[in-house]
Amino acid sequence: DTGSAAAIPINEVDIAYVTPVTIGTPPQTLMLDLDTGSSDLWVFSSLTPSNQVRGQEIYSPTKSSTSKLLSGHTWSIRYGDGSGSRGTVYTDNFTIGGLEVKSQAVQAALEVSSSFTQEQSLDGLVGLGFSALNTVRPSSQLTFFDNARPNLDEEVFTADLKYHATGSYDFGFIDSKKYAGNITYTAVQQSPGYWTHSLSGYSVGSGAFQASQISGISDTGTTLVYLPTAIVTAYYRQVQGAQNSQYYGGYVFPCSSTLPTFTFGIEGARFTIPASYINYTRISPTSTTCYGGLQSSSGLGINIFGDVALKAAFVVFSGTNPPRIGFAIK
Numbered sequence: 001d002t003g004s005a006a007a008i009p010i011n012e013v014d015i016a017y018v019t020p021v022t023i024g025t026p027p028q029t030l031m032l033d034l035d036t037g038s039s040d041l042w043v044f045s046s047l048t049p050s051n052q053v054r055g056q057e058i059y060s061p062t063k064s065s066t067s068k069l070l071s072g073h074t075w076s077i078r079y080g081d082g083s084g085s086r087g088t089v090y091t092d093n094f095t096i097g098g099l100e101v102k103s104q105a106v107q108a109a110l111e112v113s114s115s116f117t118q119e120q121s122l123d124g125l126v127g128l129g130f131s132a133l134n135t136v137r138p139s140s141q142l143t144f145f146d147n148a149r150p151n152l153d154e155e156v157f158t159a160d161l162k163y164h165a166t167g168s169y170d171f172g173f174i175d176s177k178k179y180a181g182n183i184t185y186t187a188v189q190q191s192p193g194y195w196t197h198s199l200s201g202y203s204v205g206s207g208a209f210q211a212s213q214i215s216g217i218s219d220t221g222t223t224l225v226y227l228p229t230a231i232v233t234a235y236y237r238q239v240q241g242a243q244n245s246q247y248y249g250g251y252v253f254p255c256s257s258t259l260p261t262f263t264f265g266i267e268g269a270r271f272t273i274p275a276s277y278i279n280y281t282r283i284s285p286t287s288t289t290c291y292g293g294l295q296s297s298s299g300l301g302i303n304i305f306g307d308v309a310l311k312a313a314f315v316v317f318s319g320t321n322p323p324r325i326g327f328a329i330k
C-alpha cells in the first residue's frame with residue numbers, strides 16, 4: 001500500500017503544516033499536524049469541553065460505527081513549547097491520503113491547553129516519532145506509521161514541506177519526481193524515540209564549511225531551527241543590527257537587513273536554507289523588527305532541525321532496521 005496527502009501551512013509564516021485525515025465510519029475529516037517529534041495521535045473530540053474548542057473540527061466516536069473504547073487507557077502529553085493535552089483512547093479506522101489503518105489508536109482529548117484552543121486551524125496531531133514515546137497508559141500504542149508499515153510497499157514516509165506553499169507527505173514510496181540528484185542517507189539513533197541524527201557541519205553564506213558532528217532531531221512539528229549558540233552567533237554576526245533579545249526570547253534584526261544563507265551537511269551532501277526562510281516573521285504586524293528562523297538551542301538540551309530546515313530538502317524517514325533518514329535537493 002501507499003498514501004499521499006497535502007501538507008498545508010496553517011498561516012502566512014508556516015508556523016505549522018496540517019494534513020487532512022479521515023477517522024471512523026462514515027469518515028470524519030480532521031486537519032492534523034504530522035509531527036515526527038512526538039508519537040501520540042490525538043484529536044479534538046466530542047469529549048473536549050466546549051469552552052476549550054474554538055473552531056476546530058472534532059472527532060465524535062459515538063457517530064462512528066467502527067469506534068471502540070480502549071477501556072481503562074488514558075494519555076497525557078506535554079510539548080516543548082509548554083503546551084499539552086490529555087484524554088482517553090478509542091480505536092477506529094484512520095486514513096491518510098488513501099492509506100488506511102484499521103483500529104488505529106485515536107486519542108480523544110478531554111482537555112487541551114490554551115495554545116491549542118487558540119489555534120483553530122489545528123485539530124490535533126499525528127505523532128510520527130518512534131512508538132516508544134507514546135504516552136498512552138497502561139499500555140502504550142503504536143503510531144500510524146508503525147501500524148501501516150507491514151502493508152507498505154516500502155517502509156518509509158517522506159516529507160516535502162514547502163516555503164509559503166502546500167507540500168506533501170507520502171507513505172510507502174519515494175516519489176522521484178519530488179527531488180533532484182541522489183538521496184543522502186545517514187544513521188538514526190531511535191532512542192529515546194525522536195528521529196535523532198547528526199549533521200556533518202555547516203556554513204554561513206559563502207563562508208567555508210565547518211566540519212563538525214552536530215546531533216539533533218528532525219522534527220516536522222517544530223517551526224524553527226535550534227542549533228548550538230556558537231553556530232547561531234556566527235550566523236547573526238553577519239547580520240547588520242542583529243541582537244539576541246531577552247525581551248523577544250531570541251535573535252531579532254531589522255527586517256531590512258540582508259541575511260546570509262545557511263548550509264548544513266548530511267554526510268558529504270550540502271543543503272542550503274535560503275535567507276528568506278530565516279527571515280521568519282515581523283515581531284508584530286507593523287514592526288520593522290524581525291525574528292530569526294535560526295535560534296539557539298541552549299536551554300533546550302537538544303538541537304532541533306525544524307520546518308525552516310526541513311522545507312529546504314526532500315526528507316525520507318526510513319523505518320528499515322536499522323532506521324535511517326535521507327535528504328535530497330528539490
Ligand SMILES: CC[C@H](C)[C@H](NC(=O)C[C@H](O)[C@H](CC1CCCCC1)NC(=O)CCNC(=O)[C@H](Cc1ccccc1)NC(=O)N1CCC(N)CC1)C(=O)NCc1cnc(C)nc1N
Pocket residue numbers: 015016033035036037038039077078079080081082083115119133134135219220221222223224291
Ligand atoms: C512525549 C512528548 C513529546 C515527545 C514532546 N515532543 C515535542 O515537544 C516536540 C514536538 O515536535 C512539538 C510539536 C508541536 C507542539 C505544539 C503544537 C504543534 C506541534 N514541538 C514543540 O513543542 C516545539 C516547540 N514549539 C514550536 O515550535 C511551536 C509549534 C506550534 C505550531 C503551531 C501552533 C502552535 C505551536 N511553534 C511556535 O510556538 N511558534 C511561535 C513562536 C515563533 N517564534 C515560532 C513558532 C516532548 O519532547 N516533550 C518533552 C517536553 C516536555 N515539557 C517541556 C517543557 N519540554 C519538553 N521537551
